[in-house]
Amino acid sequence: MTTSRARAALLILPLTLGLAACSGAADGSETTGSGGPIAVTASDTACEVARTEAPAGTVEFAVTNSGTKVNEFYVYAEGDRIMGEVENIGPGLSRTFHVELAEPGTYQTACKPGMVGDGIRADFTVTGSSAAAKSDDEKLTAATTDYQRYVSSQADEFLEETTEFVGLVKAGKVEEAKALYPTARSYWERIEPVAESFGDLDPKIDGREDVVEEGMEFTGYHRLEKDLWETGLRSDSGAIADRLLADVTELVAKAKAVELNPLQLANGSKALLDEIATGKITGEEERYSHTDLWDFEANFEGSKAAIQALRPFLREADPDLVATIDSRGTALGDLLETHRDGDGFVLYTELTPADVKKLTEALDAFAEPVATVAGAVAKG
Amino acid sequence: MEASSRRAVLAAGAGTAVAGAAAGLTWASRPAAAGPGAGAPDAPADGVVPFRGAHQAGITTPAQDRLHFVALDVVTSDPEELRALLTAWTRAAERMTAGAEAAPGGTVGGGPYGVPEDTGEALDLAAANLTVTIGYGPSLFDERFGLGARRPGALRELPAFAGDDLDPARSGGDLCIQACADDPQVAVHAVRNLVRMGFGVVAVRWSQLGFGRTSSTSTSQVTPRNMFGFKDGTANLKAEDPVALDEHVWVDGAEAAGGAGWLAGGSYLVARRIRMHIEVWDRSTLQDQQDTIGRDKKVGAPLGQRDEFEEPDLAAVAADGQPRIPVDSHVALAHPSNLDGVRILRRGYNFTDGSDGQGHLDAGLFFIAFVRDPFRQFVPMQQALARADKLNEYIEHTGSALFACPPGLRDGQDWGTQLFA
Numbered sequence: 001m002t003t004s005r006a007r008a009a010l011l012i013l014p015l016t017l018g019l020a021a022c023s024g025a026a027d028g029s030e031t032t033g034s035g036g037p038i039a040v041t042a043s044d045t046a047c048e049v050a051r052t053e054a055p056a057g058t059v060e061f062a063v064t065n066s067g068t069k070v071n072e073f074y075v076y077a078e079g080d081r082i083m084g085e086v087e088n089i090g091p092g093l094s095r096t097f098h099v100e101l102a103e104p105g106t107y108q109t110a111c112k113p114g115m116v117g118d119g120i121r122a123d124f125t126v127t128g129s130s131a132a133a134k135s136d137d138e139k140l141t142a143a144t145t146d147y148q149r150y151v152s153s154q155a156d157e158f159l160e161e162t163t164e165f166v167g168l169v170k171a172g173k174v175e176e177a178k179a180l181y182p183t184a185r186s187y188w189e190r191i192e193p194v195a196e197s198f199g200d201l202d203p204k205i206d207g208r209e210d211v212v213e214e215g216m217e218f219t220g221y222h223r224l225e226k227d228l229w230e231t232g233l234r235s236d237s238g239a240i241a242d243r244l245l246a247d248v249t250e251l252v253a254k255a256k257a258v259e260l261n262p263l264q265l266a267n268g269s270k271a272l273l274d275e276i277a278t279g280k281i282t283g284e285e286e287r288y289s290h291t292d293l294w295d296f297e298a299n300f301e302g303s304k305a306a307i308q309a310l311r312p313f314l315r316e317a318d319p320d321l322v323a324t325i326d327s328r329g330t331a332l333g334d335l336l337e338t339h340r341d342g343d344g345f346v347l348y349t350e351l352t353p354a355d356v357k358k359l360t361e362a363l364d365a366f367a368e369p370v371a372t373v374a375g376a377v378a379k380g
Numbered sequence: 381m382e383a384s385s386r387r388a389v390l391a392a393g394a395g396t397a398v399a400g401a402a403a404g405l406t407w408a409s410r411p412a413a414a415g416p417g418a419g420a421p422d423a424p425a426d427g428v429v430p431f432r433g434a435h436q437a438g439i440t441t442p443a444q445d446r447l448h449f450v451a452l453d454v455v456t457s458d459p460e461e462l463r464a465l466l467t468a469w470t471r472a473a474e475r476m477t478a479g480a481e482a483a484p485g486g487t488v489g490g491g492p493y494g495v496p497e498d499t500g501e502a503l504d505l506a507a508a509n510l511t512v513t514i515g516y517g518p519s520l521f522d523e524r525f526g527l528g529a530r531r532p533g534a535l536r537e538l539p540a541f542a543g544d545d546l547d548p549a550r551s552g553g554d555l556c557i558q559a560c561a562d563d564p565q566v567a568v569h570a571v572r573n574l575v576r577m578g579f580g581v582v583a584v585r586w587s588q589l590g591f592g593r594t595s596s597t598s599t600s601q602v603t604p605r606n607m608f609g610f611k612d613g614t615a616n617l618k619a620e621d622p623v624a625l626d627e628h629v630w631v632d633g634a635e636a637a638g639g640a641g642w643l644a645g646g647s648y649l650v651a652r653r654i655r656m657h658i659e660v661w662d663r664s665t666l667q668d669q670q671d672t673i674g675r676d677k678k679v680g681a682p683l684g685q686r687d688e689f690e691e692p693d694l695a696a697v698a699a700d701g702q703p704r705i706p707v708d709s710h711v712a713l714a715h716p717s718n719l720d721g722v723r724i725l726r727r728g729y730n731f732t733d734g735s736d737g738q739g740h741l742d743a744g745l746f747f748i749a750f751v752r753d754p755f756r757q758f759v760p761m762q763q764a765l766a767r768a769d770k771l772n773e774y775i776e777h778t779g780s781a782l783f784a785c786p787p788g789l790r791d792g793q794d795w796g797t798q799l800f801a
Contacts (some may be wrong), residue, residue, distance in 0.1 A: 072484060082489030115480035116507075263493065330581050356584075361455055365580030371495045378493030 013259070037059070037096060040111070040249055045065040047120035048113030055128040058140075061086075063111075064094040072112040074119060075099050083107065087115070100363055101126045139313040140262040140377070147265050147309040148258070151191050154302075155252040158187035163250045166241040169224055169233070178228050182286075182294035182344060185221055187296035190305065192275055193268040194255055201251045205244065208287070220289075229288035262310065265341040266284050266374035269306035272299040283348040293345035297336060304329060305371065310373065320377045321369055330368040335362045393678035403589075418801065419472070426505045427562070431474045433788040435630065439725070442598040443747050444560040447729040449566040449651065450551025450575065451517070451781055452582040459800070460524040465581045466482035466796035469514070469574055470789065477527030478506030482573040499576070501571035507617065510561040512570055513796030514795055515649045515783025520554040529639035530630070534648060534753045535784045540765040541777065550653055550779030553585045558649070558748070586779070587770030588653060590729020590746045597727055603680060603688065605731045607656050607730050607743050608774070610673050614688055616724040628723045628748050628757065642798060643788030647750040650758045653731075653779030661774045670738060672770045674711030682711060694718075708770045714761060725750040742773065754782055 037060040039050040051052035065071045068091050075083045078170045084099030101107060104126050109117030161184035168177040188195055188206065196202040203211045212218050219240055225235045260268075279285040280296045307325060309315075314322050335358060339346050351359075429437045440506050472482040481487055486498025521531035521694055557574055561567040568589070575584055588597070594606045595613030606612040617624050636644040661669070670677055674692065680690035685702035692711055698706040705712050716723055727750060732743040751757040766772070778783050786798055 070478070074485060074489075076485075076489075077491075078772050079492070080485070080488045081491040082485040085489075087484045112480075115475060324580075333604045361579075361583040363582075365455070368576070368579045375490060375494035376492065 012201035012378050016105065025090065037062040040109070041066055042071045042073060042111040042113065044069050044113045045120075047073075047109065047122065049109050049122055049124070052109075052122060053125045053127060054101065056102055056126050056130060057100075057128075058098050060096065060098050062094060062096045063089060064086075065089045067090055067091060067113055069114040072115055073097075074108075074110045074112065075101070075124065076108040076110065076121075077105075087096070103130055104128055138318075140310075143262055143265060143309040144260050147306055148260060150305050150309070151154075151194050151260075152256045153256065154187045154191045155195075155320065156253040158184070158191075159248055159252045161187060166245045169228075169241040170238045172233060174228055176228055177224075178242060178289070181221075181225065181228065185291075186294055186298035188221075189275075189295045191255065191300035192299065192302065194258060194260070194273040195251060197258070198251055198254050201247055201254075204247045205251060220247065221229060223287065225288045231313060249341070262313075262377045263374055265306045266377045267312055269303040269310075269373060270367065270371045272303040272306075273363065273370060274301050276363055277360075277367065281356060281363065286348065290347040290349045292348040293336070293339055297345070300332065300336070307370065307373065310377065314373065314376060317379070323375060324369045325366070325373075328362075328369060332362040332366045335359060383409060388507045390495060405544070406490075407540055423637070425719040427509050428478055429509050429511050431789070432511075432791060434509075434771060435788045436513045436785055437477070437725070437788070438513035438558055438560055439629070439785070440558070440597055440621065440625060441509070441511050442601050443593040443595055443727055444509050444511070444562045445591075446561055446564040446567050447593075447746065448559045448564075448571045448587065449556065449557045449590070450571050450587040451585045451651075452561075452575070452578065453585045454520065454524070454554045454581065455583045456581045457524060459527075461581045462525060463796040463800045465578055466514075466799060467794045468577055470794035470796070471723060472574060472577060473512040473514075473570070476573070477507060477512055479509045479510075482577075483590070491699070495602055499569065499573055501572075502566050503562055505566050505569075508563035508566040509680060509734075510559065510566050510570060512574070513558040513560075513649075515556045515558070515785040516799070517553045517555060517781065517783050519552065530642060530785050530799075531641040534635075534755050537779060538650070538754065538782055539759060539763075541762050543766055543772055544777050544780070546780050547778050550588075551587045552781050553783075554629070554677075555582070556649065556651070556781065556783045565588070588746050589733075590731050592730040594609075594728045594730055594745055595726040597725065606745055607658060607663055607732075608669070608673070610669075610677055611688065612728075612745075613726050614675075614680055624723070625725070628752055631752055635753070642786055643784055646785050647725075647783050648748045648754045648758075650747070650749040650751065650754055651779070651781045651783070651784045652777050654745045654747050655742065655776045655778045657774050658741045658743050664774075671706050671709060672774070674705045674709030678762050685710075688789045706770065708768050710765070710769055711773045713764050715768050719761055719764060722761055724757050724761065726769065738745045764786065 021128065039055065040061050041048040042062040042063055042065050049061075049299045059075075061073065061075075063071075063073045070091070071089045072085060072087045073089065073095075074085045077083050083101060084097060086095045089095050107122045107124045107126060108121050111120045112119040153325065165177060165180050165184045168180060184211060192206075196206075203214075203216055204222075207216065207218065207220055207225070208222050209218050221244065223240055224237065224244065227233050227240075276299045277295050280292045281300065283290065285294050285295055286292045307329075311322065336345075339351070339355070429441050431437060454464060455637055476482055481498040483497035487500040487503055490496060514663070516535075518535050519532070519537065520539055521527045526684070557571060558569040559567040571587070575582075593604050595616050596603050597613075597616060597619055598735070599618050603611040605615050609798050617628055619625070631643050631646050631648070633641070633644040636642070636646075664672075666677060667712055670683060675682055679686070680688035682705060684693055684696045684698075692705055692715060694703065694712055694715060694717065698704050703712075707713075712718065726748070728745050728747040731746045732741060734742055736742040749758055786795070789795070789798065
């Protein structure tokens with residue numbers, strides 16, 4: 001289970017695709033209006049920009065460092081978002097660069113003598129009508145449709161397996177219930193960020209014993225985990241199982257109806273890896289059954305599924321990123337396979353500290369590029 | 381052992397009656413300050429240490445107050461990935477040592493949906509004389525990256541020393557980054573951002589924070605004290621003595637022969653994590669402590685002398701006929717006269733890693749030395765100390781590593797092209 005903050009973040013992300021950086025190729029519009037590149041003279045104490053206005057489109061700057069320190073030149077949009085920059089301009093050197101300023105509005109230019117501080121800033125106005133480059137809306141729309149299909153299929157399986165698990169618990173078939181437990185949960189773990197976005201259902205289904213500290217009753221999968229592995233089935237285990245099935249039924253209906261946007265896919269793929277890093281690789285999630293590696297694999301698969309849906313878009317937007325994600329994903333998958341035991345995995349308690357370190361390294365390596373997918377999607 | 385050494389201490393101390401006598405953790409006398417233009421780098425007033433030059437910064441740079449040292453293993457099998465990382469590291473390190481973000485606009489410039497390229501905790505801080513020094517371990521030159529022919533002759537595993545209690549999880553590494561700064565957050569920021577850039581290519585093997593320099597590497601610095609309360613590094617090699625640096629610190633072109641030519645002008649870095657048994661030391665008498673070190677505790681003078689920078693007189697004899705500076709004291713054993721003239725550039729840091737679980741401080745000296753040849757300098761010195769040093773009662777070496785640090789970068793050059801060129 002994630003924190004409530006992470007849950008909120010996933011839900012409130014607005015759909016603002018296509019409006020962000022738009023650093024794609026210009027659509028043949030005029031460069032920098034009339035008069036060629038805008039000259040910028042950067043000294044150690046001043047930043048003289050020859051013209052402070054340009055029509056929307058590709059703007060060209062020619063920056064000359066007349067000072068004694070290494071200088072940089074930036075064009076910022078609101079909130080200090082960088083639209084373009086040129087760095088490492090040595091004393092006496094000149095650099096020319098292009099920046100896409102597709103949206104009319106007020107920007108800022110800045111020189112940074114010595115590369116530090118906020119820089120010497122001035123307003124820069126972009127006029128005219130929006131020259132926004134065409135975004136890859138179709139590919140991104142297809143991505144969300146694909147992924148929703150995946151969520152839906154996992155949700156169906158989750159309900160089916162939970163129904164069977166609940167039946168086994170109520171029939172007192174402890175060994176069979178224990179065998180099914182990690183498999184049934186894997187459907188939840190694959191779509192965890194979506195499932196968790198329904199605030200109060202998450203702690204009821206997947207809450208660990210600490211939810212008691214928050215004034216809630218300890219119910220759901222982990223309560224039954226404790227019963228099966230630790231205390232033996234109790235007088236209220238059957239009732240807990242019934243409630244679990246009711247909660248899962250409600251959740252599945254909601255999950256199948258959820259509308260997702262491409263940013264949520266991207267953030268979800270990262271959130272699943274965060275789940276591994278903070279809950280599974282530490283052995284916290286499955287504290288009685290120690291079946292954490294089943295969850296690890298399911299989170300990992302869910303993360304890859306979201307990336308897979310975005311792949312047609314990413315392959316064009318950032319092919320290097322796709323290659324990195326693929327090779328690091330393969331490495332992580334291969335490493336996880338070394339801990340396979342039959343249809344499942346060895347228990348967390350059988351891992352050595354060196355095993356855990358290797359898994360952590362491979363996870364870090366995969367998560368870093370995956371974390372940048374949202375930025376690529378936002379750029380459109 | 382305990383009893384006999386205590387008797388020896390009493391014998392050596394009795395009859396000396398040399399209050400304010402003399403001592404110090406290192407050996408030769410202070411080198412004469414070189415004249416102007418000798419290339420002695422004073423800390424620039426604006427707190428920025430030049431990143432490029434004939435030698436890497438962070439070696440003869442006046443020792444900053446704080447350290448974050450990290451040893452890493454390469455986890456990729458692709459030499460191109462390693463080379464690209466070294467190139468990317470160069471850019472980020474050069475930026476950060478200038479006080480800039482690891483990448484332009486790295487903290488917020490990527491916009492709300494981007495992952496910040498700089499972690500941000502040094503955003504409002506000065507450069508704080510940050511230096512980032514890189515080194516390569518013996519294991520980097522195995523068969524994985526085709527670097528075997530470039531392995532320098534003296535880059536091989538250090539021998540075992542008597543009394544070592546090395547933890548493999550605190551030893552070795554394919555490469556290292558030494559980040560020093562006058563602000564701990566600046567040093568930690570540098571390592572954190574470089575490590576992060578390396579995920580998937582390198583992984584941290586171990587790291588060490590140091591909170592106080594234990595050596596002066598310039599005559600402009602006062603001699604600091606180590607966790608034993610003694611001045612440390614009095615007789616260290618200093619930046620102002622380029623002749624001695626050439627003799628004892630920098631690898632010369634003839635030594636860096638063949639494929640190892642990349643190391644000419646570089647140096648070897650020896651790192652040793654030395655745990656001090658602080659509580660045991662603290663209940664030792666002043667005389668016991670001074671005889672162990674061979675220097676006076678307050679002034680730092682060699683026993684039998686008055687001034688910190690006086691040359692230890694190892695022949696001086698007290699009234700009882702015993703040497704004023706005990707023959708098994710740290711100063712006597714580490715003195716160049718007992719080591720065929722060997723000297724080293726020390727650049728270590730005090731550390732405290734909290735407590736050890738038994739209520740004792742997990743503290744000591746993170747020893748760093750730069751040498752021209754570890755097997756002609758550090759190894760014989762440490763063998764002599766490991767055999768007989770009275771200090772061994774109070775210390776234990778728990779980590780060890782050796783790295784070869786390339787020379788400084790020319791304009792336009794980076795660590796990737798320097799190593800793989």
